[in-house]
Amino acid sequence: MTPKQRQRLEKKIADVKRVLAAEKRKFGGYDDSRGLRYLPTRYYIQLADYPGGLTYLRWFAKTFPDDIGFPDFLFERAILLFKSGKLAEAKVKVWQTFCANTYVLDNFFGQPIHALPKYEWSTMAQIGFTAHFPYTHQQADLLDMSPWLAEFIVSDTFSARKARYLTLHQQLLVEEDDEIRGYLHQEVEVLESHTQF
Template sequence: MNPKQAERLQKKISDIRRALAAEKRKFGAYDDSRGLRYLPTKYYLQLGDYRGGLTYLRWFDKNFPDDGGFPDFLFEWTVILFKSGKLKEAAQKAFETFCANTYLFDRFFGRPVVPIDKYEGSNLATPSFTEHFPYSSGQAELADFSVWLENLALSEDFTYRTSRYIEVYKRLKTEKDREARFELLMQARQLGKGQ
């Protein structure tokens, strides 16, 4: 990346931060219906500015604590945590990414995306979303991350949690009882928190 390209990315980040600050001043809170808050992580990754990305994510987490994010955003968050040496947090965010889209890691590693017969919850969890996913394990700047993620995905704890998560969502697809569905959703949430 040449200095002019880097400067353009930095300007995009500044413009987004400025627009979000204007919303806060105008409304007394963030009203980011355009989803601008999800874009800077992509630019920080392109810049290789993991420290800046981590600072942004701390701000994001403080100002949008209940925001689940989108799968690609969570993936970028995972990469930034990993590249910043925050491996425990990166492992947790990797699981959140998996929960947001159970097909994303297959796409990242170039494996065939095979739909799972489960309750998807949204169209973001379908394989078609992953067709536009811009990251792959073949990218040189993600080589170390790819090795780490592959090892994490094969670990006993991660495979147990992902299997349980899929099992819960398979049951949700056919469960009609409200109380039983609520209980299954609570189980999925506990898995996401590492419990």
């Protein structure tokens, strides 16, 4: 990366922070309907500024505590955590990435994407999203993370949770009883909220 390219990325980060700070001053809170808050993680990864990325993630978690983000943002959080040696936290973000879009990890590893019968927002929209997912296991800056991630997603714990998660979504696809659907949704929420692997 040239110094000019670095400078442009650093300016993008500064611009996002400036716009968000202006919103906070103007509205007393954040009205970031454009989703600018999700962009800096990508820039920090491109800059290989992992400490800066972690600082941003801490600010994000404090400022938007209920905002989980989109699949690419969650995966970027996993990258920043992995690159900073926070493997347990990175595993949680990988799991959240899977829950947000069950096709992302297959896409990352170049696996063919097969639509699964499941109850979630449009399967085709999820598959379409993964076509534009900007990360791959062959990227030079992710070659250290790829084997770790490959091992983690086939671990007994991840595999068991993944299988149960997909089964629950398949049951929701056909279940008509409201009470049973309520229990299934509760179990999905419990699975999605796992913070230990």
